[in-house]
Amino acid sequence: MNLKSLEPRLQTVLEWVPNGVHADIGADHAYLLGNLLGQNRILRGIAVEKNQEPFELACKNLEKFGSRAEARLGDGLGPLAAGEVDSISICGMGAGLMVKILQAHPERVPDQVITQPNDSAEPMRRWAWERGFHVKQETLTLGFWHYPVLHFERKTGEDPSYAGLPLDVAFRFGPHLLKRKEPLLLDHVLQQQKRLTQLEGTGNPKVQRDLDCVRSALEILQK
Ligand SMILES: C[S@@+](CC[C@H](N)C(=O)[O-])C[C@H]1O[C@@H](n2cnc3c(N)ncnc32)[C@H](O)[C@@H]1O
Known part of the structure; x- marks a missing residue:
């Protein structure tokens, strides 16, 4: 595995993952997790994959990290226990599918969620608003098109990043992105x-x- 060649979208996700136990959902080849572990950015990593072929690829790529890494075959948060991880990432899928994955097991969603939807991030922001998560940070990264990357954090109260903005407009385009005139x-x-x-x-x-x-x-x- 080449540990230096993450695309900008995954590089941003990597930089935002907090140190701790992290699971990457829909890990595919597990490049993101391999880089997180290889750079000692996390204590332990779990790659979750729904499909056999990428699951086997993830197992192979994570072998060298021994007990610090594991790949699990399964759907979304299904293979995780509640409280098992400090953070998750979900990257390279549509935002609608990401929301379905999060809603299927709400009790298994940790306090830190980092996502990179391949389309509009609006469903993710609406999910966060309704489920008690604040948008901690968000950006657009260059690639085939401009990929949004969002970091949500479980917090009490209303998300202050939306203050002073029309809600529908901020759900669609992003409160931080609008405020800093990205x-x-x-x-x-x-x-x-x-x-x-x-x-x-x-x-x-x-x-x-x-x-x-x-x-x-x-x-x-x-x-
Ligand atoms: C387009 S790839 C993205 C891979 C990687 N996350 C990235 O951003 O480069 C999507 C991956 O998610 C997996 N996947 C799709 N739905 C899933 C689900 N519900 N649970 C676990 N994995 C899933 C697919 O098998 C595929 O490997």
């Missing part, structure tokens, strides 16, 4: 505005709602 987000929102403006006037209510959301985001980003 340049990659501005590019993305301008592209959306262009695409939606071409569809305006077709009478599709979703287009109008999306366009309203995009215009609100631009007001914040360009203020």
Whole structure:
């Protein structure tokens, strides 16, 4: 395993994983976990894989870490016990599937959750808001497109990062990204505005709602 070649999206996840016992759900080849262990960033790692072939690849790649690493075959958080890990990561899937995985075993979700959805992060932010997690940090990373990476932390009370923002707009585009006027987000929102403006006037209510959301985001980003 090449320990130096993580894509920017996984490199960001790696940097945000806290030291402790970590599980990577949908680990595939276990490159992320191998790098976390190889760089001594975590005490112990568990790779969870639903499919046999990547599971075997993960077993092989983690062998050299001995008792510090383990691969488990199973669905989502199914192979984990409640309280067994300090943090989890879920990367490279759609946000809808990630939310399903988290909702299937809410009692097994640890206090720290780091995700990298391949599409809009909105379902993840809505899940966090409803389930008592705050957005600790979020960014966009370069790759085939701009991949969001989000770090959620279980906390009491309302997430202060949303203060002063229209909720629907912040769920869609990200409270931290909007507040710090993330340049990659501005590019993305301008592209959306262009695409939606071409569809305006077709009478599709979703287009109008999306366009309203995009215009609100631009007001914040360009203020
Ligand atoms: C596209 S790959 C992403 C791999 C890696 N996490 C990354 O970001 O590069 C998705 C992986 O998740 C696994 N997977 C999908 N659904 C899963 C589930 N419910 N539980 C565990 N693994 C799952 C797939 O078998 C596949 O290896």
